[in-house]
Amino acid sequence: MEKESLLPLLALLTPLLGSFLILIFGENRRNLREGTTLAASSLTLLWTFLMLKALKAGYIPQKYLFELFPDLMFSFRADPLGMVFLLLSTSLWLIISIYSIGYMRSLKEHAQTRFFFCFSLAMFGAIGVALSDNLVSLFLFYEILTVSTFPLVAHEESLEALRAGRKYLVYLLSGASLGLFGIIYLWGHYRNVSFVAGGFVGEVKDWVLIFVFLMTFLGFGTKAALMPIHEWLPSAMIAPTPVSALLHAVAVVKAGVFTCLRVLYFVFEAKSFPTEFSLGLSLFVSFTVIGANLLAIREDNLKRRLAFSTINNLAIILLGALMLSKEALKGAILHIPFHGFMKITLFMCAGSIYVKSKKERVSELDGIGYSMPFTMGAFTISALGLCGIPPLCGFLSKWYLCLGTLEASKNWFLLIWLTSSFLDAVYFLPIVYRAFFRGKKDPKIKEAPFSMTIPLIVTALGSVTFGLFPNFLFHLLELVKMVISSVWGV
């Protein structure tokens, strides 16, 4: 049941207002500026929890603003699927804000005001994507997210960074135009773009409609870094680590995945696709699952290796959704927050290592575990989690994914899941091995400041807790069950 509420609007306006306050305070009042970031992120988290409470009480907070086009409202709704993405991005935003203040100040980075302004604006975009009630509102925020991340990617202002920024724009803007074509086609033919569980398109038989779906899926799949349109993501790793951590492991790429899920289950009815088509699409996505992991093994730069692992995990989520079974979809949606928590930990560790030792390559990490035991401890936990070792949360989502594969009797795909997890281990464990079992302690390297170490310990503990108690604090499992029951009509 829907209920008119101001909460979605508040959750949106807080980061927007925050970003402008950041701009006003500027470099001369940096403590106030950072205070604004923290205040905005904690307030947004508060609104999110209030919405979660409302959702648990049985009604969906909703807000209509005005008409974008005749009969097409600019409207927001915190439904369970959106809530999962919202909880993930707002909670990690608070954590990463603390971390980024430590990171940016330790490195004495330039243009910090621009950084925090764009960061806050990007969060505005991500939250908008999560809360949007229809494809057009979603597209609006999707583009804001794209544009506001560009200065963050090119933050370093070196030629390489500028190139990465340009590449990022070329990929994402082209993808967005494909997506826009799909959206407008749907609006032209159905005069409806609102998200409905089970989709408004109905049964898909027509090949023109499949073409439109494919364009939309690939268009938004650009942000989810599907191969072969993934190249922007490893290049974007030149950005400061907090950006890679929150935006390129969580907010931006997950916005892509999230939009694809919306398209699959809330615009189209994925179950009604012709079997050969959905099988072909699954194979296409499986190619990314395996290919990204193979590329990750070869990569020596730590952040780029993590980026390939992100590509792999995003494809896992999409593949799970394409299995077209309840359990697999459950696993896929659960993997969104779980992967977010684990991957952000890994990125924060990479950032801490860089701040303290200026080391960026895996081959230089011998013995770093002795110098930075907490950081590398957190790294180990998350890496194991991504490999799918119980009792960490990565195991839980992969368990559901495998169950779902069997449920859909697509047994061959089990091989994909298992190979992918095996390859995860192949490129993560050598890092752990180097850190703890090779080389000597370097007395010059110490743990990073508290503002950087505590956030990564918190997220690492989070990934353990979610593995043991998936309903802890965020009620993730309950939310996911609500999504499943709405989509499958149970």
Place this chain on the structure above:
Amino acid sequence: MNEQLPALVVIIPLLFSFLIYVMGFIERRMPYFLLLLSSALSTLFSWKLLIKVIKEGPLSYHIGGWEPPWGIEYRVDHLNGIVAFVVSLVAFLVILSFKERIEREVEPPRWSQLCALFSLQLCGLLGMTYTGDVFNLYVLLEIASFSAYSMVAIGKRGAEFSAFRYLIFGTIGACCYLLGVGHLYILTGSLNMADIVTLLKNLPDSSALRVGLCLLVIGIGIKMAFFPLHIWLPDAYSHAPSTVSAFLAPLSTKVAGYVLLRILFGIFNPSFPSEKVLLEALGWMSLAGAFFFSFMAIIQRELRRAFCYLLLSEISLLGMGVASGTLEGLRGAILHLINDIFMIGCLFTSLCAFIHQFEKEDLRYLEGLGILSPWVSLGFLMGGLSVIGIPPLCGFFSKWYLILGTIEGEKWHLLIGILVSSLINAILIFKVVEKIYLKHPHSVSLKNLPFAFLVSLLIFSVSLLVLGALASTIVKKVIDPWILTLGGF
């Protein structure tokens, strides 16, 4: 006085242009303020008219009390009501910004001449929108054109030659239009648009009619710099004084675009057999233009030339909307016309401010502008993002309808044209954004930004957002009522 509003909107700038010139001899600074006043009055009156039209429906004004088919009729409906308001508002905003710029750019004796020409130009443009008489339109078109030629010629280095070329092309365009009017007059015996519409219904399709329509479209095509009739524009606008290009770029081609809409949909309509072919050809030409201009825009070294090509590619988008020949495409074309006046106004006013501060036009000098001059950078950013259609700025909304129109009409080549040319334009815009925000400033001497520029740029930037939010209202209150009055939709 309310009955006289249609005449007042046009007559005020005309009378002021004489007054401005005369007052210039008495007090040098007076002309600018008179110019500002005249545009403000036009804005105010055209706003009143627009409101009246929305409330009470189209109204007709007979110049000198002569009854329509014989006398000149000013017919204000929803479409020209809003176009005239937007034109005079943007003219006011541009004029508001450039007082200091005129005083630096042009020698004192020419101040009053330039201001008088601006006022005359405004009179021509507003007259072209309100008039309901095809021959009167020709007269006002020439008033606007001749003031434009002379304004361009005031610029430095090569402006005379560009102005002369502009004059040659412009005159050919005007002649074509006049010949087309001649054809219509011979066939129907009338010059009044509403009258022609009724007379055309009973007229069999003939080659004379087709040639007449083609001549009208070619004539207006030259004025609105439609591909491949555009060659005068980049030179003329980039050699003109910066204030003149800031004034002409958003307005003059768009008003010609409005006239095209009026001819193709108001007088004729897409159910004419000859017009179908014409629209098809227009579509392919716009497509070629969109690609060509977007490509030309990204290879320019001078910012002003790059923006001129950007302006041309925007006009091609308008052409695509017209050529799709569908309801949504027409909605898109009209909305795009309105939005584009603001977007191009925003970009060229920023450009004018930039030139005022740096006295340079090379793209290189944009580097570090974000630190040196945040407000001008904001203007570039907002105008640019809007042009490439980033939501929630207004450009997105018109592109939405344009794309919807091409899908509805199943004109897939136009669809690809709109999407791809926007992406190519994005290269230019992000090149500019990258230079502004991600590069370090050169050590150049920099003059202060006059307060008036700041105000005008701020209003422009905000209006791009507001227009986005108002898009649905504009479509429902203004565009749809107009389209309803047309046959064939």
